[in-house]
Amino acid sequence: MRELKVYNSLSRTKEIFTPLISGHVGMYVCGPTVYSDVHLGNCRTFISFDVIYRYFRYLGYKVRYVRNITDAGHLEGDRDEGDDKFSKKARVEQLEPMEIVQKYTLGFHKVMELFNNLPPTIEPTATGHITEQIRMAQCIIDNGYAYVVNGTVYFDVEKYNKEKPYGILTNRKLEELLEGTRDLGGQDEKKGRLDFALWIKASSEHLMQWPSPWGMGFPGWHIECSAMSEKYLGKQFDIHGGGMDLAATHHTNEIAQSEACYHTAPVRYWLHTNMLTVNGVRMSKSAGNGFLPGELFTGSHPLLEKAYSPMNVRFFMLQTHYRSTLDFSNEALQAAEKGLKRLLEAYNHLEKLSIDTKGPAGNKELDEKVRKLVNEFDENMSDDFNTAKVLASMFELVPVINSIKDKTVDLSSLSKDTLTLMQEKFKNYLFDVFGLKQVTETDNSKLQGVIQLLIDIRREAKSKKDFVTSDKIRNQLLQLGIAIKDEKDGGMSWSVE
RNA sequence: GGUCCUGUGGCCGAGUGGCUAGGCAGAGCUCUGCAAAAGCUCCUACAGCAGUUCGAAUCUGCUCGGGACCUCCA
Numbered sequence: 001m002r003e004l005k006v007y008n009s010l011s012r013t014k015e016i017f018t019p020l021i022s023g024h025v026g027m028y029v030c031g032p033t034v035y036s037d038v039h040l041g042n043c044r045t046f047i048s049f050d051v052i053y054r055y056f057r058y059l060g061y062k063v064r065y066v067r068n069i070t071d072a073g074h075l076e077g078d079r080d081e082g083d084d085k086f087s088k089k090a091r092v093e094q095l096e097p098m099e100i101v102q103k104y105t106l107g108f109h110k111v112m113e114l115f116n117n118l119p120p121t122i123e124p125t126a127t128g129h130i131t132e133q134i135r136m137a138q139c140i141i142d143n144g145y146a147y148v149v150n151g152t153v154y155f156d157v158e159k160y161n162k163e164k165p166y167g168i169l170t171n172r173k174l175e176e177l178l179e180g181t182r183d184l185g186g187q188d189e190k191k192g193r194l195d196f197a198l199w200i201k202a203s204s205e206h207l208m209q210w211p212s213p214w215g216m217g218f219p220g221w222h223i224e225c226s227a228m229s230e231k232y233l234g235k236q237f238d239i240h241g242g243g244m245d246l247a248a249t250h251h252t253n254e255i256a257q258s259e260a261c262y263h264t265a266p267v268r269y270w271l272h273t274n275m276l277t278v279n280g281v282r283m284s285k286s287a288g289n290g291f292l293p294g295e296l297f298t299g300s301h302p303l304l305e306k307a308y309s310p311m312n313v314r315f316f317m318l319q320t321h322y323r324s325t326l327d328f329s330n331e332a333l334q335a336a337e338k339g340l341k342r343l344l345e346a347y348n349h350l351e352k353l354s355i356d357t358k359g360p361a362g363n364k365e366l367d368e369k370v371r372k373l374v375n376e377f378d379e380n381m382s383d384d385f386n387t388a389k390v391l392a393s394m395f396e397l398v399p400v401i402n403s404i405k406d407k408t409v410d411l412s413s414l415s416k417d418t419l420t421l422m423q424e425k426f427k428n429y430l431f432d433v434f435g436l437k438q439v440t441e442t443d444n445s446k447l448q449g450v451i452q453l454l455i456d457i458r459r460e461a462k463s464k465k466d467f468v469t470s471d472k473i474r475n476q477l478l479q480l481g482i483a484i485k486d487e488k489d490g491g492m493s494w495s496v497e
Numbered sequence: 498g499g500u501c502c503u504g505u506g507g508c509c510g511a512g513u514g515g516c517u518a519g520g521c522a523g524a525g526c527u528c529u530g531c532a533a534a535a536g537c538u539c540c541u542a543c544a545g546c547a548g549u550u551c552g553a554a555u556c557u558g559c560u561c562g563g564g565a566c567c568u569c570c571a
Contacts, residue, residue, distance in 0.1 A: 045571035243571030335521035392519035
Protein backbone atom coordinates (compact mmCIF):
# COMPACT_ATOMS: atom_id res chain seq x y z
CA MET A 1 0.00 0.00 0.00
CA ARG A 2 1.19 3.48 -0.83
CA GLU A 3 2.91 5.40 1.96
CA LEU A 4 0.59 7.97 3.43
CA LYS A 5 1.63 10.93 5.52
CA VAL A 6 -0.80 12.59 7.89
CA TYR A 7 -0.38 15.63 10.09
CA ASN A 8 -0.78 14.52 13.67
CA SER A 9 -1.90 17.31 15.99
CA LEU A 10 -0.38 15.41 18.89
CA SER A 11 3.16 15.60 17.55
CA ARG A 12 2.56 18.70 15.41
CA THR A 13 4.35 16.99 12.55
CA LYS A 14 3.51 14.97 9.50
CA GLU A 15 3.91 11.29 10.26
CA ILE A 16 3.83 8.19 8.15
CA PHE A 17 0.50 6.54 8.75
CA THR A 18 0.77 2.99 10.04
CA PRO A 19 -2.48 1.35 11.02
CA LEU A 20 -2.76 -0.76 14.16
CA ILE A 21 -4.05 -3.64 12.12
CA SER A 22 -2.60 -3.96 8.66
CA GLY A 23 -5.10 -3.09 5.97
CA HIS A 24 -7.64 -1.71 8.42
CA VAL A 25 -8.36 1.79 9.65
CA GLY A 26 -10.40 2.73 12.70
CA MET A 27 -11.55 6.32 12.51
CA TYR A 28 -13.71 8.32 14.87
CA VAL A 29 -15.02 11.76 13.99
CA CYS A 30 -16.95 14.01 16.34
CA GLY A 31 -20.39 14.46 14.86
CA PRO A 32 -23.04 17.11 15.29
CA THR A 33 -25.08 18.07 18.31
CA VAL A 34 -28.59 17.77 16.98
CA TYR A 35 -30.45 20.57 18.68
CA SER A 36 -30.27 22.93 15.70
CA ASP A 37 -29.39 22.94 12.01
CA VAL A 38 -25.81 22.30 11.00
CA HIS A 39 -24.19 25.31 9.41
CA LEU A 40 -21.63 25.36 6.65
CA GLY A 41 -18.68 25.41 9.00
CA ASN A 42 -19.80 22.10 10.45
CA CYS A 43 -20.25 20.78 6.94
CA ARG A 44 -16.69 21.64 6.04
CA THR A 45 -15.35 19.29 8.68
CA PHE A 46 -17.65 16.48 7.62
CA ILE A 47 -16.76 16.97 3.98
CA SER A 48 -13.05 16.96 4.82
CA PHE A 49 -13.34 13.70 6.69
CA ASP A 50 -15.55 12.25 4.01
CA VAL A 51 -12.73 12.82 1.53
CA ILE A 52 -10.24 11.30 3.98
CA TYR A 53 -12.52 8.30 4.46
CA ARG A 54 -12.92 7.94 0.71
CA TYR A 55 -9.18 8.15 0.17
CA PHE A 56 -8.47 5.38 2.66
CA ARG A 57 -10.96 3.22 0.80
CA TYR A 58 -9.41 4.16 -2.51
CA LEU A 59 -6.04 3.04 -1.15
CA GLY A 60 -7.61 -0.30 -0.35
CA TYR A 61 -8.06 -0.02 3.39
CA LYS A 62 -11.06 -1.48 5.11
CA VAL A 63 -12.33 1.39 7.22
CA ARG A 64 -14.56 1.44 10.23
CA TYR A 65 -15.74 5.02 10.31
CA VAL A 66 -17.61 6.02 13.44
CA ARG A 67 -19.27 9.39 13.71
CA ASN A 68 -21.53 10.08 16.64
CA ILE A 69 -24.77 11.96 17.01
CA THR A 70 -24.82 13.97 20.21
CA ASP A 71 -28.39 13.88 21.38
CA ALA A 72 -28.00 14.14 25.14
CA GLY A 73 -26.29 16.32 27.64
CA HIS A 74 -24.20 19.17 26.34
CA LEU A 75 -24.35 21.93 28.84
CA GLU A 76 -25.42 25.40 27.98
CA GLY A 77 -22.77 27.92 28.89
CA ASP A 78 -19.81 27.13 31.04
CA ARG A 79 -21.59 26.54 34.29
CA ASP A 80 -22.14 23.02 35.33
CA GLU A 81 -25.57 23.77 36.67
CA GLY A 82 -26.59 24.80 33.16
CA ASP A 83 -29.35 23.23 31.21
CA ASP A 84 -29.36 20.32 28.91
CA LYS A 85 -29.65 21.86 25.45
CA PHE A 86 -32.23 19.38 24.35
CA SER A 87 -34.48 19.96 27.30
CA LYS A 88 -34.22 23.69 26.93
CA LYS A 89 -35.04 23.67 23.27
CA ALA A 90 -37.89 21.26 23.91
CA ARG A 91 -39.53 23.58 26.39
CA VAL A 92 -39.29 26.45 23.96
CA GLU A 93 -40.80 24.58 21.11
CA GLN A 94 -43.17 22.48 23.19
CA LEU A 95 -41.76 19.29 21.85
CA GLU A 96 -40.38 16.15 23.30
CA PRO A 97 -36.57 16.25 23.40
CA MET A 98 -36.53 13.26 21.14
CA GLU A 99 -38.62 15.15 18.60
CA ILE A 100 -35.91 17.77 18.46
CA VAL A 101 -33.31 15.08 18.08
CA GLN A 102 -35.28 13.38 15.33
CA LYS A 103 -35.92 16.57 13.44
CA TYR A 104 -32.33 17.75 13.35
CA THR A 105 -30.87 14.30 12.83
CA LEU A 106 -32.98 13.89 9.71
CA GLY A 107 -32.00 17.38 8.59
CA PHE A 108 -28.35 16.59 9.13
CA HIS A 109 -28.56 13.41 7.12
CA LYS A 110 -30.31 15.21 4.32
CA VAL A 111 -27.56 17.81 4.16
CA MET A 112 -24.84 15.16 4.23
CA GLU A 113 -26.55 13.43 1.34
CA LEU A 114 -26.80 16.63 -0.67
CA PHE A 115 -23.08 17.14 -0.23
CA ASN A 116 -22.63 13.54 -1.35
CA ASN A 117 -20.94 12.52 1.89
CA LEU A 118 -20.88 8.79 2.44
CA PRO A 119 -22.56 7.72 5.65
CA PRO A 120 -20.22 6.53 8.39
CA THR A 121 -20.19 2.80 8.95
CA ILE A 122 -21.46 3.31 12.50
CA GLU A 123 -23.36 6.36 13.70
CA PRO A 124 -23.94 5.86 17.41
CA THR A 125 -26.04 8.16 19.56
CA ALA A 126 -25.22 9.35 23.04
CA THR A 127 -28.64 8.38 24.38
CA GLY A 128 -28.14 4.88 23.05
CA HIS A 129 -24.98 4.46 25.09
CA ILE A 130 -25.88 5.70 28.55
CA THR A 131 -24.80 2.51 30.27
CA GLU A 132 -21.43 2.56 28.56
CA GLN A 133 -20.92 6.13 29.72
CA ILE A 134 -21.94 5.34 33.27
CA ARG A 135 -19.61 2.36 33.28
CA MET A 136 -16.72 4.51 32.08
CA ALA A 137 -17.40 7.21 34.67
CA GLN A 138 -17.44 4.52 37.34
CA CYS A 139 -14.17 3.15 36.02
CA ILE A 140 -12.58 6.59 36.31
CA ILE A 141 -13.90 6.97 39.86
CA ASP A 142 -12.58 3.52 40.75
CA ASN A 143 -9.18 4.45 39.40
CA GLY A 144 -9.21 7.53 41.59
CA TYR A 145 -9.42 10.26 38.96
CA ALA A 146 -12.96 11.38 39.59
CA TYR A 147 -15.07 12.31 42.59
CA VAL A 148 -18.76 12.62 43.31
CA VAL A 149 -20.37 15.74 44.73
CA ASN A 150 -24.09 15.84 45.21
CA GLY A 151 -24.92 13.41 42.45
CA THR A 152 -22.52 14.94 39.95
CA VAL A 153 -19.26 13.24 38.96
CA TYR A 154 -16.24 15.40 38.26
CA PHE A 155 -12.96 14.55 36.66
CA ASP A 156 -10.01 15.58 38.80
CA VAL A 157 -7.75 17.30 36.32
CA GLU A 158 -5.01 18.32 38.73
CA LYS A 159 -4.65 14.84 40.09
CA TYR A 160 -4.52 13.41 36.59
CA ASN A 161 -1.92 15.97 35.58
CA LYS A 162 0.44 14.74 38.28
CA GLU A 163 0.84 11.53 36.29
CA LYS A 164 -0.02 12.42 32.71
CA PRO A 165 0.31 15.71 30.86
CA TYR A 166 -3.27 16.96 30.65
CA GLY A 167 -2.59 19.61 28.02
CA ILE A 168 -0.59 17.34 25.73
CA LEU A 169 -2.79 17.75 22.69
CA THR A 170 -2.53 21.51 22.50
CA ASN A 171 0.96 21.64 24.00
CA ARG A 172 0.03 23.48 27.13
CA LYS A 173 1.04 23.24 30.72
CA LEU A 174 -1.52 22.99 33.49
CA GLU A 175 -0.34 26.23 35.06
CA GLU A 176 -0.96 28.06 31.80
CA LEU A 177 -4.39 26.56 31.52
CA LEU A 178 -5.24 27.51 35.07
CA GLU A 179 -4.31 31.12 34.39
CA GLY A 180 -6.87 31.25 31.67
CA THR A 181 -9.77 30.17 33.83
CA ARG A 182 -11.90 32.40 35.95
CA ASP A 183 -12.20 32.09 39.70
CA LEU A 184 -14.50 29.52 41.10
CA GLY A 185 -17.71 30.98 42.40
CA GLY A 186 -18.67 30.34 45.98
CA GLN A 187 -21.33 27.77 45.17
CA ASP A 188 -19.19 25.70 42.83
CA GLU A 189 -18.83 22.11 43.76
CA LYS A 190 -15.73 21.39 41.76
CA LYS A 191 -12.42 20.97 43.50
CA GLY A 192 -10.35 22.35 40.67
CA ARG A 193 -11.04 25.04 38.15
CA LEU A 194 -10.39 22.78 35.21
CA ASP A 195 -12.40 19.84 36.50
CA PHE A 196 -15.19 18.84 34.18
CA ALA A 197 -18.31 16.76 34.64
CA LEU A 198 -18.54 13.12 33.63
CA TRP A 199 -22.08 12.81 34.89
CA ILE A 200 -24.46 15.60 35.88
CA LYS A 201 -27.22 15.47 38.42
CA ALA A 202 -30.60 16.31 36.91
CA SER A 203 -33.16 18.49 38.59
CA SER A 204 -36.65 17.03 38.89
CA GLU A 205 -38.05 19.08 35.99
CA HIS A 206 -35.24 18.02 33.72
CA LEU A 207 -36.78 16.24 30.76
CA MET A 208 -33.97 13.87 29.82
CA GLN A 209 -32.52 11.93 32.70
CA TRP A 210 -31.38 8.45 33.49
CA PRO A 211 -30.77 6.48 36.66
CA SER A 212 -27.15 6.03 37.68
CA PRO A 213 -25.20 4.93 40.75
CA TRP A 214 -25.14 8.64 41.68
CA GLY A 215 -28.83 9.29 41.22
CA MET A 216 -30.86 10.60 38.30
CA GLY A 217 -28.81 12.55 35.81
CA PHE A 218 -27.34 12.79 32.36
CA PRO A 219 -23.88 12.34 30.89
CA GLY A 220 -21.29 15.07 30.54
CA TRP A 221 -20.41 16.08 27.04
CA HIS A 222 -16.99 14.54 26.66
CA ILE A 223 -17.68 11.09 28.01
CA GLU A 224 -19.83 9.95 25.10
CA CYS A 225 -17.03 10.09 22.57
CA SER A 226 -14.67 8.26 24.88
CA ALA A 227 -17.21 5.56 25.66
CA MET A 228 -18.43 5.05 22.12
CA SER A 229 -15.04 5.14 20.44
CA GLU A 230 -13.84 2.51 22.88
CA LYS A 231 -16.88 0.37 22.26
CA TYR A 232 -16.59 0.31 18.49
CA LEU A 233 -12.91 0.92 17.84
CA GLY A 234 -11.16 -0.32 20.95
CA LYS A 235 -9.11 1.14 23.75
CA GLN A 236 -6.68 2.41 21.17
CA PHE A 237 -7.50 3.21 17.58
CA ASP A 238 -5.94 4.85 14.55
CA ILE A 239 -7.55 8.17 13.81
CA HIS A 240 -9.66 10.64 15.69
CA GLY A 241 -10.88 13.67 13.83
CA GLY A 242 -12.83 16.81 14.42
CA GLY A 243 -12.72 20.55 14.08
CA MET A 244 -9.77 22.42 15.55
CA ASP A 245 -12.08 24.13 17.98
CA LEU A 246 -12.60 20.83 19.74
CA ALA A 247 -8.95 20.13 20.42
CA ALA A 248 -8.38 22.33 23.45
CA THR A 249 -11.31 21.15 25.52
CA HIS A 250 -13.26 18.25 24.14
CA HIS A 251 -10.42 16.18 22.77
CA THR A 252 -8.13 17.04 25.64
CA ASN A 253 -10.76 15.69 28.00
CA GLU A 254 -11.33 12.63 25.87
CA ILE A 255 -7.66 11.75 26.17
CA ALA A 256 -7.73 12.30 29.93
CA GLN A 257 -10.84 10.14 30.38
CA SER A 258 -9.52 7.26 28.34
CA GLU A 259 -6.11 7.37 29.98
CA ALA A 260 -7.71 7.54 33.40
CA CYS A 261 -9.90 4.54 32.67
CA TYR A 262 -7.77 2.32 30.42
CA HIS A 263 -4.25 3.64 31.04
CA THR A 264 -3.72 3.88 27.31
CA ALA A 265 -3.51 6.78 24.90
CA PRO A 266 -6.75 6.27 22.97
CA VAL A 267 -5.72 7.76 19.66
CA ARG A 268 -2.63 7.36 17.51
CA TYR A 269 -3.29 10.12 14.99
CA TRP A 270 -5.30 13.21 15.85
CA LEU A 271 -6.52 15.04 12.76
CA HIS A 272 -8.03 18.49 13.02
CA THR A 273 -9.74 20.50 10.33
CA ASN A 274 -9.50 24.25 10.26
CA MET A 275 -12.35 26.70 10.46
CA LEU A 276 -14.54 28.20 7.80
CA THR A 277 -14.56 31.98 8.07
CA VAL A 278 -16.75 34.79 6.81
CA ASN A 279 -14.87 38.03 6.22
CA GLY A 280 -12.02 36.57 8.18
CA VAL A 281 -14.09 35.68 11.24
CA ARG A 282 -14.93 32.15 12.20
CA MET A 283 -18.38 30.99 11.25
CA SER A 284 -20.21 29.93 14.37
CA LYS A 285 -23.61 29.87 15.90
CA SER A 286 -22.68 32.23 18.67
CA ALA A 287 -21.23 34.80 16.26
CA GLY A 288 -24.46 34.74 14.33
CA ASN A 289 -22.62 34.54 11.03
CA GLY A 290 -23.56 30.97 10.25
CA PHE A 291 -24.77 30.06 6.79
CA LEU A 292 -27.20 27.21 6.61
CA PRO A 293 -26.76 24.83 3.70
CA GLY A 294 -30.32 25.50 2.62
CA GLU A 295 -29.69 29.24 2.43
CA LEU A 296 -26.78 28.53 0.18
CA PHE A 297 -28.57 26.18 -2.18
CA THR A 298 -31.42 28.63 -2.62
CA GLY A 299 -29.32 31.78 -2.43
CA SER A 300 -31.63 33.19 0.22
CA HIS A 301 -28.92 34.37 2.60
CA PRO A 302 -28.60 38.18 2.50
CA LEU A 303 -24.86 38.01 1.90
CA LEU A 304 -25.21 35.76 -1.13
CA GLU A 305 -25.52 37.10 -4.64
CA LYS A 306 -26.92 33.88 -6.02
CA ALA A 307 -27.58 30.24 -5.25
CA TYR A 308 -24.71 27.79 -5.13
CA SER A 309 -25.10 24.07 -5.64
CA PRO A 310 -23.83 21.52 -3.12
CA MET A 311 -21.19 20.29 -5.55
CA ASN A 312 -20.05 23.83 -6.17
CA VAL A 313 -19.52 24.26 -2.44
CA ARG A 314 -17.84 20.90 -2.08
CA PHE A 315 -15.42 21.74 -4.87
CA PHE A 316 -14.80 25.16 -3.34
CA MET A 317 -13.74 23.44 -0.13
CA LEU A 318 -11.50 20.95 -1.92
CA GLN A 319 -9.49 23.79 -3.42
CA THR A 320 -8.16 24.57 0.04
CA HIS A 321 -6.17 22.27 2.28
CA TYR A 322 -8.22 21.03 5.22
CA ARG A 323 -5.84 22.49 7.79
CA SER A 324 -6.05 26.03 6.40
CA THR A 325 -8.81 28.43 7.23
CA LEU A 326 -11.13 28.94 4.34
CA ASP A 327 -12.84 32.24 3.74
CA PHE A 328 -16.31 32.23 2.38
CA SER A 329 -17.19 34.81 -0.26
CA ASN A 330 -19.29 35.23 -3.38
CA GLU A 331 -16.24 35.79 -5.55
CA ALA A 332 -14.53 32.64 -4.34
CA LEU A 333 -17.70 30.60 -4.75
CA GLN A 334 -18.28 31.86 -8.26
CA ALA A 335 -14.68 31.19 -9.21
CA ALA A 336 -15.11 27.65 -7.92
CA GLU A 337 -18.31 27.21 -9.86
CA LYS A 338 -16.62 28.07 -13.13
CA GLY A 339 -13.60 25.97 -12.35
CA LEU A 340 -15.70 22.94 -11.52
CA LYS A 341 -17.67 23.28 -14.71
CA ARG A 342 -14.51 23.48 -16.76
CA LEU A 343 -13.08 20.44 -15.04
CA LEU A 344 -16.19 18.32 -15.44
CA GLU A 345 -16.59 19.26 -19.08
CA ALA A 346 -13.02 18.31 -19.75
CA TYR A 347 -13.67 15.01 -18.00
CA ASN A 348 -16.68 14.36 -20.23
CA HIS A 349 -14.53 14.91 -23.28
CA LEU A 350 -11.83 12.69 -21.86
CA GLU A 351 -14.28 9.87 -21.32
CA LYS A 352 -15.20 9.81 -24.98
CA LEU A 353 -11.64 9.40 -26.21
CA SER A 354 -10.33 5.98 -27.08
CA ILE A 355 -7.28 4.55 -28.80
CA ASP A 356 -7.53 1.21 -30.51
CA THR A 357 -3.98 0.48 -31.42
CA LYS A 358 -1.34 -0.39 -28.95
CA GLY A 359 1.80 1.41 -29.81
CA PRO A 360 4.27 4.00 -28.68
CA ALA A 361 3.15 7.53 -27.97
CA GLY A 362 3.30 9.86 -30.96
CA ASN A 363 4.57 12.65 -28.78
CA LYS A 364 6.81 11.21 -26.13
CA GLU A 365 7.29 14.48 -24.32
CA LEU A 366 3.56 15.11 -23.99
CA ASP A 367 2.92 11.52 -23.03
CA GLU A 368 5.44 11.77 -20.22
CA LYS A 369 4.04 15.07 -19.05
CA VAL A 370 0.59 13.54 -18.82
CA ARG A 371 1.86 10.52 -16.91
CA LYS A 372 3.75 12.73 -14.52
CA LEU A 373 0.74 14.89 -13.78
CA VAL A 374 -1.54 11.91 -13.34
CA ASN A 375 0.89 10.25 -10.96
CA GLU A 376 0.94 13.42 -8.90
CA PHE A 377 -2.66 12.76 -7.90
CA ASP A 378 -1.68 9.92 -5.59
CA GLU A 379 1.53 11.60 -4.50
CA ASN A 380 -0.17 14.77 -3.36
CA MET A 381 -3.16 13.08 -1.84
CA SER A 382 -0.80 10.89 0.15
CA ASP A 383 0.90 13.99 1.47
CA ASP A 384 -1.64 14.80 4.16
CA PHE A 385 -4.60 14.79 1.76
CA ASN A 386 -3.53 17.75 -0.34
CA THR A 387 -6.68 18.03 -2.44
CA ALA A 388 -5.70 21.50 -3.63
CA LYS A 389 -2.56 20.18 -5.27
CA VAL A 390 -4.36 17.28 -6.89
CA LEU A 391 -6.82 19.71 -8.42
CA ALA A 392 -3.96 21.85 -9.70
CA SER A 393 -2.52 18.82 -11.50
CA MET A 394 -5.93 18.05 -12.94
CA PHE A 395 -6.32 21.57 -14.23
CA GLU A 396 -2.94 21.33 -15.91
CA LEU A 397 -4.28 18.37 -17.85
CA VAL A 398 -7.42 20.17 -18.96
CA PRO A 399 -5.76 22.02 -21.90
CA VAL A 400 -4.26 18.73 -23.07
CA ILE A 401 -7.66 17.05 -23.06
CA ASN A 402 -9.40 19.96 -24.73
CA SER A 403 -6.75 20.23 -27.41
CA ILE A 404 -7.16 16.58 -28.26
CA LYS A 405 -10.90 17.01 -28.31
CA ASP A 406 -10.56 20.04 -30.63
CA LYS A 407 -8.11 18.01 -32.71
CA THR A 408 -5.39 20.62 -32.48
CA VAL A 409 -3.39 17.88 -30.79
CA ASP A 410 -3.52 14.40 -32.23
CA LEU A 411 -4.92 11.71 -29.99
CA SER A 412 -2.12 9.39 -31.04
CA SER A 413 0.31 11.73 -29.30
CA LEU A 414 -0.51 9.65 -26.25
CA SER A 415 -0.07 5.95 -25.84
CA LYS A 416 -3.11 3.84 -25.16
CA ASP A 417 -1.82 3.08 -21.68
CA THR A 418 -1.39 6.73 -20.82
CA LEU A 419 -4.85 7.63 -22.02
CA THR A 420 -6.39 4.77 -20.08
CA LEU A 421 -4.45 5.73 -16.96
CA MET A 422 -5.60 9.32 -17.22
CA GLN A 423 -9.20 8.28 -17.73
CA GLU A 424 -9.11 5.93 -14.76
CA LYS A 425 -7.47 8.37 -12.40
CA PHE A 426 -9.72 11.24 -13.34
CA LYS A 427 -12.71 9.06 -12.67
CA ASN A 428 -11.27 7.73 -9.41
CA TYR A 429 -10.46 11.13 -8.06
CA LEU A 430 -13.36 13.20 -9.27
CA PHE A 431 -16.03 10.79 -8.14
CA ASP A 432 -14.64 8.18 -5.74
CA VAL A 433 -12.15 10.25 -3.75
CA PHE A 434 -13.47 13.80 -4.04
CA GLY A 435 -17.06 12.64 -4.08
CA LEU A 436 -18.13 15.06 -6.77
CA LYS A 437 -21.15 14.44 -8.94
CA GLN A 438 -21.94 15.55 -12.45
CA VAL A 439 -24.42 18.36 -12.70
CA THR A 440 -27.61 16.50 -13.32
CA GLU A 441 -28.50 16.72 -16.96
CA THR A 442 -32.11 16.36 -17.76
CA ASP A 443 -32.99 12.70 -17.79
CA ASN A 444 -36.29 13.30 -19.48
CA SER A 445 -35.98 11.51 -22.79
CA LYS A 446 -38.89 13.41 -24.31
CA LEU A 447 -37.25 16.73 -23.52
CA GLN A 448 -33.99 15.46 -24.94
CA GLY A 449 -35.81 14.64 -28.15
CA VAL A 450 -37.26 18.14 -28.28
CA ILE A 451 -33.85 19.72 -27.85
CA GLN A 452 -32.39 17.48 -30.51
CA LEU A 453 -35.20 18.59 -32.85
CA LEU A 454 -34.36 22.24 -32.19
CA ILE A 455 -30.72 21.54 -32.82
CA ASP A 456 -31.59 19.93 -36.14
CA ILE A 457 -33.72 22.91 -37.16
CA ARG A 458 -30.92 25.22 -36.18
CA ARG A 459 -28.43 23.28 -38.21
CA GLU A 460 -30.67 23.51 -41.27
CA ALA A 461 -31.13 27.23 -40.74
CA LYS A 462 -27.39 27.68 -40.44
CA SER A 463 -26.71 25.80 -43.61
CA LYS A 464 -29.11 28.17 -45.37
CA LYS A 465 -27.35 31.09 -43.68
CA ASP A 466 -30.61 31.90 -41.94
CA PHE A 467 -28.84 33.26 -38.88
CA VAL A 468 -31.94 35.00 -37.55
CA THR A 469 -33.57 31.64 -36.96
CA SER A 470 -30.42 29.90 -35.72
CA ASP A 471 -29.66 32.70 -33.26
CA LYS A 472 -33.23 32.77 -32.07
CA ILE A 473 -33.09 29.10 -31.17
CA ARG A 474 -29.78 29.45 -29.42
CA ASN A 475 -30.65 32.62 -27.53
CA GLN A 476 -34.03 31.50 -26.36
CA LEU A 477 -32.79 28.14 -25.23
CA LEU A 478 -30.06 29.92 -23.31
CA GLN A 479 -32.67 31.96 -21.54
CA LEU A 480 -34.29 28.71 -20.51
CA GLY A 481 -30.97 27.56 -19.14
CA ILE A 482 -29.87 25.35 -21.99
CA ALA A 483 -26.67 26.28 -23.78
CA ILE A 484 -25.91 25.21 -27.32
CA LYS A 485 -22.34 25.23 -28.52
CA ASP A 486 -21.09 24.91 -32.07
CA GLU A 487 -18.20 22.52 -31.94
CA LYS A 488 -15.12 22.80 -34.07
CA ASP A 489 -15.98 19.66 -36.01
CA GLY A 490 -19.28 21.17 -37.12
CA GLY A 491 -21.36 19.33 -34.53
CA MET A 492 -23.51 20.91 -31.89
CA SER A 493 -23.59 20.07 -28.23
CA TRP A 494 -25.86 21.26 -25.48
CA SER A 495 -25.72 21.43 -21.74
CA VAL A 496 -27.89 22.58 -18.88
CA GLU A 497 -26.43 25.72 -17.35
C1' G B 498 -3.38 38.81 29.85
C1' G B 499 -1.61 33.64 28.42
C1' U B 500 -0.92 29.92 24.36
C1' C B 501 -0.78 29.31 19.28
C1' C B 502 -1.64 30.05 14.09
C1' U B 503 -1.26 33.34 10.11
C1' G B 504 -0.05 37.64 6.46
C1' U B 505 1.34 35.08 -1.09
C1' G B 506 -0.10 38.77 -7.60
C1' G B 507 -7.12 42.39 -8.76
C1' C B 508 -9.75 38.07 -5.89
C1' C B 509 -9.41 32.83 -3.95
C1' G B 510 -5.70 29.87 -2.78
C1' A B 511 -0.99 25.51 -2.96
C1' G B 512 3.93 25.52 -1.83
C1' U B 513 9.56 23.53 -1.44
C1' G B 514 15.83 26.93 0.82
C1' G B 515 17.63 27.52 -5.69
C1' C B 516 13.36 24.83 -10.90
C1' U B 517 7.58 31.49 -12.32
C1' A B 518 1.38 25.72 -8.49
C1' G B 519 -3.58 26.09 -9.83
C1' G B 520 -8.51 28.45 -10.19
C1' C B 521 -11.27 33.03 -11.13
C1' A B 522 -10.99 37.93 -13.14
C1' G B 523 -8.33 41.11 -16.89
C1' A B 524 -5.54 42.02 -21.85
C1' G B 525 -4.11 40.36 -26.78
C1' C B 526 -4.35 36.69 -30.59
C1' U B 527 -6.43 32.09 -33.11
C1' C B 528 -10.83 29.53 -34.32
C1' U B 529 -16.09 31.12 -35.59
C1' G B 530 -21.52 33.92 -39.88
C1' C B 531 -21.82 35.78 -34.90
C1' A B 532 -21.69 33.97 -29.95
C1' A B 533 -20.23 30.65 -26.36
C1' A B 534 -16.66 27.23 -25.43
C1' A B 535 -11.73 26.02 -26.41
C1' G B 536 -6.45 26.86 -27.54
C1' C B 537 -2.04 30.04 -27.35
C1' U B 538 0.36 34.32 -25.15
C1' C B 539 0.66 38.16 -21.35
C1' C B 540 -0.29 39.79 -16.13
C1' U B 541 6.04 36.70 -12.47
C1' A B 542 3.46 37.87 -6.11
C1' C B 543 5.14 36.37 -1.51
C1' A B 544 3.40 42.47 5.10
C1' G B 545 7.92 45.60 6.69
C1' C B 546 12.94 45.74 8.56
C1' A B 547 17.36 43.23 9.82
C1' G B 548 20.12 38.66 9.93
C1' U B 549 21.85 33.41 8.47
C1' U B 550 23.20 31.55 3.45
C1' C B 551 26.64 31.21 -2.64
C1' G B 552 21.20 31.73 -2.79
C1' A B 553 14.95 32.84 1.19
C1' A B 554 8.34 33.93 -0.03
C1' U B 555 10.44 29.36 2.31
C1' C B 556 15.19 29.47 8.27
C1' U B 557 16.12 33.23 12.66
C1' G B 558 14.98 37.89 15.22
C1' C B 559 12.20 42.26 15.67
C1' U B 560 8.02 45.47 14.05
C1' C B 561 3.15 45.93 12.12
C1' G B 562 -1.55 43.62 10.60
C1' G B 563 -5.29 39.43 10.79
C1' G B 564 -7.23 35.24 13.30
C1' A B 565 -8.02 31.07 16.77
C1' C B 566 -8.07 28.89 21.56
C1' C B 567 -8.12 29.71 26.97
C1' U B 568 -16.29 29.56 27.81
C1' C B 569 -21.03 26.00 24.25
C1' C B 570 -19.28 25.57 19.07
C1' A B 571 -16.91 21.32 13.36
